[in-house]
């Protein structure tokens with residue numbers, strides 16, 4: 374499964390053997406580059422960025438590091454090797470050999486799944502396009518750009534499937550993926566959270582910690598798919614996704630570390646004093662966490678979903694860790710608890726497990742987020758400041774599902790409209806918070822220097838020192 378870099382489109386799928394497909398993708402490639410130049414990272418095309426590029430799809434040693442100008446990045450098509458004799462692991466086709474062609478009956482469903490996933494990839498690049506102008510360090514700038522080029526590659530991963538398996542419809546979808554724009558009133562991206570702005574680096578780190586983690590769970594569910602090319606594509610995407618989660622978790626951790634340092638130096642927990650020292654107070658961090666967590670929870674959709682049930686029974690989209698779960702993998706007779714809102718009481722209701730798959734994936738995701746927050750709290754506890762970060766209740770600030778239309782506090786109390794209005798400013802970022810965080814967004818581009826609100830990382834990228842020129846900025 375070596376990657377062929379001698380061709381226009383690097384790949385490990387022997388693209389040269391399928392001239393029609395190769396030609397179609399070679400026609401899409403310049404459109405992709407136009408999109409990158411138009412709405413990709415602002416004013417970045419001449420920077421030399423210390424990026425990693427996939428050289429093989431093995432679990433170990435797939436990365437090669439070197440300086441690249443981003444438009445020259447070798448975006449390509451990388452699938453993990455096929456598993457010999459792989460069988461469908463769930464649903465009504467369980468035990469049958471996986472499909473290497475799209476089953477006719479599932480064609481439109483599968484296309485919709487791929488397009489929905491594919492749409493999030495360019496969307497996040499668009500959301501993050503201005504951040505390079507205000508980087509807290511060259512180290513962080515490089516990480517942003519690494520995330521951006523890999524999200525671009527994830528678009529390639531999905532467009533490859535559309536071109537290779539969905540004929541003319543697939544090619545049209547591939548073009549449409551380059552036409553929609555995050556936040557655009559007329560042609561927005563498909564999912565809500567991908568039309569929000571990512572206006573500052575705190576938002577970026579929260580987004581990569583929380584919203585890229587949604588990506589991890591969606592990709593993991595697709596990595597179980599009976600449609601083998603989709604499973605193999607998403608398996609390789611997951612190895613890239615792990616870096617995005619690292620960028621988010623370590624980015625927030627470094628902001629917390631700096632905040633705690635300032636609190637200790639000044640012997641204060643007064644947010645005003647912390648802010649005056651150029652750090653971000655813990656209550657503001659908590660409000661950003663609340664916002665990004667709640668909008669990301671909506672990405673999983675309604676608690677009860679017949680679509681999710683049909684994706685599962687058809688063998689198209691599994692559960693997180695499907696093959697490691699010990700049950701019948703049909704879910705015909707089992708149940709799963711979903712939240713139920715009963716007036717002002719939040720309870721649970723037993724739902725058919727097949728119908729509750731969105732909720733189950735959301736719960737798996739929440740547990741993973743909690744583990745990350747626990748790691749942050751270790752820093753906080755060590756500093757003995759008497760405050761901690763918490764994930765809000767899953768009903769907080771939701772727009773989709775059982776809690777849509779209700780007003781739920783971060784601790785899970787159903788509120789009246791006046792109660793919500795009285796609390797909202799403590800729970801969600803205010804205009805003042807945004808303005809304050811924005812005021813910190815001054816670019817720091819000297820080698821080895823870091824902005825006032827973030828600690829340096831503990832180690833560099835690819836064993837390079839912290840004062841390494843991770844980006845060589847063009848004049």
Ligand SMILES: [Fe+2]
Pocket residue numbers: 494523524527588614
């Ligand atoms: Fe992605």
Ligand SMILES: [Fe+2]
Pocket residue numbers: 524585588614617
């Ligand atoms: Fe990602």
